[in-house]
Each structure stands twice: as C-alpha cells, then as structure tokens.
Amino acid sequence: MYAPTPRLEIFVDRIAENARALIGQCADHSIKVAAVTKVLNAHPALLRALMQAGVTMIADSRIDNLKRVTESGFTGPRLLLRSPTPRSAAQAVQWADCSLNSSSRTVAALSRAAEAAGVEHQVVMMVDVGDLREGVWPDRAVEEAMAMSRLPHVELVGVGANLACYGGVLPSVANMTKLLEVRDQCCEATGLPLEVVSGGNSANLELMASGDMPAGINQLRLGESIILGRNTLDREAWVGTRQDTVRVVGEVIEVARKPSVPLGETGQDAFGNHPEFVDRGVRTRAICNLGRQDVVPEAITPTDPGIIVLGASSDHLILDVTDAASPVRLGDEIGFWPQYSALLVASTSTHVHTVAVNGS
Numbered sequence: 343m344y345a346p347t348p349r350l351e352i353f354v355d356r357i358a359e360n361a362r363a364l365i366g367q368c369a370d371h372s373i374k375v376a377a378v379t380k381v382l383n384a385h386p387a388l389l390r391a392l393m394q395a396g397v398t399m400i401a402d403s404r405i406d407n408l409k410r411v412t413e414s415g416f417t418g419p420r421l422l423l424r425s426p427t428p429r430s431a432a433q434a435v436q437w438a439d440c441s442l443n444s445s446s447r448t449v450a451a452l453s454r455a456a457e458a459a460g461v462e463h464q465v466v467m468m469v470d471v472g473d474l475r476e477g478v479w480p481d482r483a484v485e486e487a488m489a490m491s492r493l494p495h496v497e498l499v500g501v502g503a504n505l506a507c508y509g510g511v512l513p514s515v516a517n518m519t520k521l522l523e524v525r526d527q528c529c530e531a532t533g534l535p536l537e538v539v540s541g542g543n544s545a546n547l548e549l550m551a552s553g554d555m556p557a558g559i560n561q562l563r564l565g566e567s568i569i570l571g572r573n574t575l576d577r578e579a580w581v582g583t584r585q586d587t588v589r590v591v592g593e594v595i596e597v598a599r600k601p602s603v604p605l606g607e608t609g610q611d612a613f614g615n616h617p618e619f620v621d622r623g624v625r626t627r628a629i630c631n632l633g634r635q636d637v638v639p640e641a642i643t644p645t646d647p648g649i650i651v652l653g654a655s656s657d658h659l660i661l662d663v664t665d666a667a668s669p670v671r672l673g674d675e676i677g678f679w680p681q682y683s684a685l686l687v688a689s690t691s692t693h694v695h696t697v698a699v700n701g702s
C-alpha cells in the first residue's frame with residue numbers, strides 16, 4: 343500500500359521502551375515523571391506508547407493538545423506546562439487538571455473558571471531560579487504564593503522550575519536547593535504542604551543520575567529524553583534508551599548530475615541569506631519533497647550515512663547522493679532521523695502525514 347510522503351513515522355513500541363526505562367530510573371530517585379507530548383503534537387500514537395509504558399501524568403504546553411490527550415482515552419492527570427492567558431482560563435480548567443503558573447492574577451482567573459465549571463484545578467507556582475524564562479523571582483515568591491493560596495477554587499500544590507530552555511542555565515545542586523528553600527518559605531507562610539516539587543525537564547536527568555539531586559525534588563517533566571532518547575545537555579544517547587524512535591520520510595522528485603557550485607552571479611536566496619558552496623566537482627544530486635514547511639533541514643540526519651543534506655527551500659530538500667549505499671532513483675523514499683527542532687516542525691506541519699509503526 344502506498345503511504346504518502348512527506349511522512350513522519352512514530353515507532354510506538356520503541357518510545358514505550360524509553361518511557362519505561364526513564365520511569366524506572368526516576369523511581370530509583372523517588373521522582374515521578376510527567377511525560378511531555380508537545381514535540382509530537384500529542385499524537386494518539388505517542389499517547390498509546392506512553393499509556394503502554396504506564397505513564398501516570400501527561401503534560402503539554404498547549405490546551406488543544408491536552409484536549410487531544412483526553413480524547414485519546416488518557417484518564418490520568420493532565421498538566422498544562424505553559425501558563426494559560428487569563429482569557430483562556432475556562433479552557434484551561436476544562437482540559438487540564440493542573441497548570442504551571444507564575445502570576446496570581448492568572449490563577450485568580452483560573453479560580454473563577456473552576457468555580458463556574460464546578461471542577462477542581464491545581465496550581466504549581468513556577469519559580470525562576472536563573473534561566474530567565476517563566477517563574478516568580480524568588481524574592482517575590484512568598485507574596486505570590488500567599489495570593490494564590492487565598493483563592494477559593496484552586497489548590498496550590500507545589501512549586502516548580504524550568505532550566506536550560508531559554509538562558510541555557512544548567513540544573514545544579516545550587517538552583518535545585520534554591521527551589522526547595524523557596525518551597526519551605528512558602529509552606530511556612532501559607533500553611534500548605536506544597537508536596538509537589540517539579541524540578542525541571544530532561545536537562546535535569548544528569549544531575550539525578552549522578553546522585554546529586556537534592557532530596558525533595560519529586561517530579562520531572564520529560565519530553566525529549568523519552569521521545570528521542572537523548573540527554574538534552576549534550577544530545578548524547580541517554581543510558582537505557584533508543585534513538586531510532588521517529589523517522590521523517592521524503593520521496594525523490596529529481597535525480598541529476600550537476601556541479602556543486604551554482605553558475606552565474608549570486609544574490610540572496612529565498613530566505614534573504616547569501617549561501618556559500620563547497621566545490622566537490624560534478625555530483626549526483628537528488629531533490630526530495632521535503633522543505634522548511636516540513637522539517638528544519640539543518641536538524642535532520644539521513645538514515646543512510648552516505649547521503650549529504652546540502653540545503654533546502656520551502657519545499658525542496660537538496661541532497662548529494664553520489665556516495666549513497668545504493669543508487670538513488672526517482673520515486674525512491676529517503677529516511678531521516680530528526681532532531682528536536684525538526685521533529686517539532688514535522689509534527690505540527692499540516693503537510694506531513696504522521697503514522698504509527700508497531701513492533702521493535
């Protein structure tokens with residue numbers, strides 16, 4: 343049967359294997375995993391893999407993705423990672439059971455929405471321990487926690503931090519200890535137990551595995567390490583996981599022998615850049631039906647190590663296939679391993695067909 347291209351293949355059982363491995367490793371350090379689905383746009387095949395692996399909490403940055411999580415049959419708690427806007431509070435409390443927040447004004451909107459809908463909603467207060475993305479600055483944490491704790495229809499259940507995303511700050515004993523100190527101050531001020539201490543994302547795994555994670559950090563929100571099997575600090579393979587979990591497939595629409603340097607005077611390319619070329623002489627080139635609308639061309643690796651990605655425009659991916667393992671012909675499928683950025687584009691592009699592949 344013809345499966346259309348461009349195509350994104352999700353290897354369900356392989357991702358389930360990764361999720362099981364990471365849940366086990368985290369459990370050894372008394373840490374619970376919230377599995378993050380955003381890089382695969384909360385695709386049902388991913389949900390199947392995570393449920394197979396026994397994931398107990400699903401997290402996503404988008405409310406519409408959490409709606410999809412619910413429609414896929416997941417019945418456990420759903421965590422909203424990106425703070426909702428005050429105006430989307432009604433949708434947030436409908437599709438998420440808990441959300442990460444850094445503003446008591448937004449939490450007030452959540453409280454009103456929860457009352458109107460007759461539902462319960464939990465809140466984790468984000469604390470900025472240095473990465474300069476979301477989070478209450480530590481010197482304002484007690485005041486904000488007090489304000490959140492006074493709202494009648496939400497429950498403040500803990501604190502959280504996010505690192506290595508915007509500022510690239512590494513998770514450390516110092517910043518995790520800071521988070522725990524803020525938690526203790528907020529407990530004392532509010533009288534609440536604040537049991538959840540959500541230390542971060544995949545970038546926190548190395549600190550955990552080294553045995554240096556301060557006791558009390560009891561939740562990590564893991565996306566890339568589960569889905570791509572990588573340590574996000576250096577992109578090396580993470581122990582106990584596999585990396586052949588998702589594949590992008592394109593189809594060849596032209597094969598020709600051409601020089602490797604363009605002829606004629608050169609100006610800007612389609613994206614306003616001045617491209618530079620390496621002269622490798624006359625080479626066999628192939629064009630695939632993949633472009634910047636489907637992937638990030640700089641962030642994909644051909645599954646055949648003999649193939650070189652030369653560049654791309656919106657819709658055309660240019661390959662040097664001179665040294666391919668077997669001769670590349672018109673109509674052939676070419677596979678690529680995507681990195682995180684390419685996967686994010688592929689999974690959210692309306693032009694890419696996402697399919698589940700079973701078996702290991």
Ligand SMILES: *Cc1c(COP(=O)(O)O)cnc(C)c1O
Binds near residue numbers: 380442542543563565
């Ligand atoms: C995306 C995201 C995560 C997951 O990050 P990974 O690097 O994929 O593990 C965790 N927390 C928040 C707040 C996020 O936005």
